[in-house]
Amino acid sequence: MADLDHSSNNTSDDSRDQSSQDSKLEFSEDExxxxxxxxxxxxxxxxxxxxxxxxxxxxxxxxxxxTRYSSSE
Known part of the structure; x- marks a missing residue:
């Protein structure tokens, strides 16, 4: 059962990693x-x-x- 709990924790860690990657796509004005x-x-x-x-x-x-500059032609 400890293995099952551990694998479910990995899933939540993965979703947190994805969220941090999404927020990284916010660029400052200088960037x-x-x-x-x-x-x-x-x-x-x-x-x-x-x-x-x-x-x-x-x-x-x-x-x-x-994403920002692609044309929809």
């Missing part, structure tokens, strides 16, 4: 400005852009950009 400027300089080189923003990954930057 948004930097992403836009870097994008204009280097294009879709997400790893280069992420390297300029501590604590951000290339995937987060790309997701932010495509």
């Amino acid at each position: 948004e400005t930097l992403i836009t400027r870097m994008y204009n300089l280097v294009g879709e080189r997400w790893s280069l852009i992420a390297g300029r923003i501590p604590g951000r990954t290339a995937e987060e930057i790309e997701k932010y950009w495509t």
